[in-house]
Amino acid sequence: xxxxxxxxxxxxxxxxxxxxxxxxxxxxxxxxxxxxxxxxxxxxxxxxxxxxxxxxxxxxxxxxxxxxxxxxxxxxxxxxxxxxxxxxxxxxxxxxxxxxxxxxxxxxxxxxxxxxxxxxxxxxxxxxxxxxxxxxxxxxxxxxxxxxxxxxxxxxxxxxxxxxxxxxxxxxxxxxxxxxxxxxxxxxxxxxxxxxxxxxxxxxxxxxxxxxxxxxxxxxxxxxxxxxxxxxxxxxxxxxxxxxxxxxxxxxxxxxxxxxxxxxxxxxxxxxxxxxxxxxxxxxxxxxxxxxxxxxxxxxxxxxxxxxxxxxxxxxxxxxxxxxxxxxxxxxxxxxxxxxxxxxxxxxxxxxxxxx
Amino acid sequence: xxxxxxxxxxxxxxxxxxxxxxxxxxxxxxxxxxxxxxxxxxxxxxxxxxxxxxxxxxxxxxxxxxxxxxxxxxxxxxxxxxxxxxxxxxxxxxxxxxxxxxxxxxxxxxxxxxxxxxxxxxxxxxxxxxxxxxxxxxxxxxxxxxxxxxxxxxxxxxxxxx
Numbered sequence: 001x002x003x004x005x006x007x008x009x010x011x012x013x014x015x016x017x018x019x020x021x022x023x024x025x026x027x028x029x030x031x032x033x034x035x036x037x038x039x040x041x042x043x044x045x046x047x048x049x050x051x052x053x054x055x056x057x058x059x060x061x062x063x064x065x066x067x068x069x070x071x072x073x074x075x076x077x078x079x080x081x082x083x084x085x086x087x088x089x090x091x092x093x094x095x096x097x098x099x100x101x102x103x104x105x106x107x108x109x110x111x112x113x114x115x116x117x118x119x120x121x122x123x124x125x126x127x128x129x130x131x132x133x134x135x136x137x138x139x140x141x142x143x144x145x146x147x148x149x150x151x152x153x154x155x156x157x158x159x160x161x162x163x164x165x166x167x168x169x170x171x172x173x174x175x176x177x178x179x180x181x182x183x184x185x186x187x188x189x190x191x192x193x194x195x196x197x198x199x200x201x202x203x204x205x206x207x208x209x210x211x212x213x214x215x216x217x218x219x220x221x222x223x224x225x226x227x228x229x230x231x232x233x234x235x236x237x238x239x240x241x242x243x244x245x246x247x248x249x250x251x252x253x254x255x256x257x258x259x260x261x262x263x264x265x266x267x268x269x270x271x272x273x274x275x276x277x278x279x280x281x282x283x284x285x286x287x288x289x290x291x292x293x294x295x296x297x298x299x300x301x302x303x304x305x306x307x308x309x310x311x312x313x314x315x316x317x318x319x320x321x322x323x324x325x326x327x328x329x330x331x332x333x334x335x336x337x338x339x340x341x342x343x344x345x346x347x348x349x350x351x352x353x354x355x356x
Numbered sequence: 357x358x359x360x361x362x363x364x365x366x367x368x369x370x371x372x373x374x375x376x377x378x379x380x381x382x383x384x385x386x387x388x389x390x391x392x393x394x395x396x397x398x399x400x401x402x403x404x405x406x407x408x409x410x411x412x413x414x415x416x417x418x419x420x421x422x423x424x425x426x427x428x429x430x431x432x433x434x435x436x437x438x439x440x441x442x443x444x445x446x447x448x449x450x451x452x453x454x455x456x457x458x459x460x461x462x463x464x465x466x467x468x469x470x471x472x473x474x475x476x477x478x479x480x481x482x483x484x485x486x487x488x489x490x491x492x493x494x495x496x497x498x499x500x501x502x503x504x505x506x507x508x509x510x511x512x513x514x515x516x517x518x
Contacts, residue, residue: 001507001510001511003503006503006506006507006510007475007503009456010456010471010475010503010506011475011476013454013456013457013460014376014456014472014475014476015476016454017372017375017376017454017457018372018373018375018376018476019372021371021372021375021376021381021384022368022369022371022372024381025367025368025371025372026368030367030371030385031363031364031367031368033385033389034363034367034385034388034389034392130512132515152508152509152511152512153511153512153515154508154511154512154515155508155512178464178467178501178504178505178508182500182501182504212500235491235492235493235496236491236493237490237491237493237494237496237497238490238491238494257493258493258496258497260493260496270500271496271497271500286493
């Protein structure tokens with residue numbers, strides 16, 4: 001399914017849902033319910049009673065003071081009661097900014113390996129696809145440990161190692177957790193689950209769209225430590241959150257600077273997180289089009305150390321901590337370039353999404 | 357403007373947006389009511405009345421987040437009383453059997469918010485950032501991952517059918 005197809009279906013579905021919601025709203029007397037004062041729970045009623053009692057006491061004291069001319073009239077708030085407008089600044093709950101690694105490809109093609117049973121093909125170092133059902137990923141190689149995520153059928157993950165535990169074969173996988181906005185997490189899955197290996201075909205050239213469509217491990221498999229030149233729109237995102245803390249911070253932690261697709265400024269043309277070693281003096285300007293030169297598999301990754309911040313994720317081995325940092329894209333050069341010419345108007349220039 | 361006039365003018369569209377975000381009509385009604393009460397109380401001090409739509413959207417998103425936090429607290433009690441998926445309700449009628457609607461329900465709140473503002477309210481990434489109080493890059497990042505999560509769920513469903 002192309003991005004345009006998905007966007008079209010999405011717009012249409014949301015419009016249908018909205019039409020139905022509006023119809024329900026109008027037919028169900030909801031307008032009358034909304035015009036009534038907000039419903040109060042028993043706890044709210046008790047709090048309101050206490051509040052009113054306190055208000056009566058305060059009013060009585062205030063009246064006493066007023067009649068004694070201790071306060072000017074203007075302090076009594078005489079006139080229509082209108083609370084001041086409060087500045088509404090949304091505070092996103094559980095703000096977790098992403099590290100970038102989508103799993104489905106626009107430029108990378110994967111096909112099932114045409115051989116043998118699943119377990120013959122599925123082993124350390126392979127990319128595998130969940131062929132049916134939902135796969136539960138655990139913090140440890142047993143089903144009693146905490147659930148890290150649930151992966152839908154069709155997801156492609158990388159197997160880093162395997163282990164026997166309680167007579168069962170378990171696989172250590174790395175995957176982009178959508179629950180963590182694309183952060184690459186390691187976790188355990190039972191090899192009894194239905195998995196099949198997939199072959200990888202690397203894109204001819206590195207671009208934001210193709211890199212954004214690949215998994216972190218595919219970046220390493222396809223490009224190694226080669227110097228890549230990519231053009232895109234550099235953007236700042238919220239201070240990234242992470243289920244891990246680590247050092248060196250600039251490579252072990254998610255970056256707040258991303259490169260968006262150069263094909264257009266639309267949302268789903270991929271994005272790549274950019275890391276820069278402060279010791280090199282490289283700073284990446286944001287809010288502008290840039291050409292960056294950089295690479296995966298940076299030598300600084302060898303010193304990487306990461307620890308989970310809570311119980312909900314799996315602790316990484318030393319090798320995995322280093323491996324994780326090898327998957328970061330490290331920028332060695334950057335220069336500002338002119339914005340490319342777009343074949344279609346950009347969304348910010350007033351592009352309208354068809355609703356029907 | 358009277359409270360009733362405010363309700364008449366904005367409630368229906370706000371309810372549709374709240375419903376798509378929350379997927380629960382009772383919670384959506386509460387979010388709309390909270391939004392309109394706040395708006396009405398502050399109406400006289402709104403300096404640019406022509407910007408009321410955007411302001412209402414901001415208040416609504418916050419009200420939806422409040423509802424979601426409350427619903428998480430209520431969820432265990434509800435789960436123990438209501439057999440899941442066995443009852444035909446207005447919620448199932450509104451959402452319909454559309455596979456996109458089903459996939460939307462599996463998205464995180466943050467992803468659902470940006471997708472609704474982009475593809476239902478038809479806002480640009482910059483306007484979504486202003487509504488949610490987050491940088492434009494974060495909006496694009498959330499749209500990117502939200503669409504990918506949506507696509508992954510749809511792909512999985514279509515494989516299940518074939």
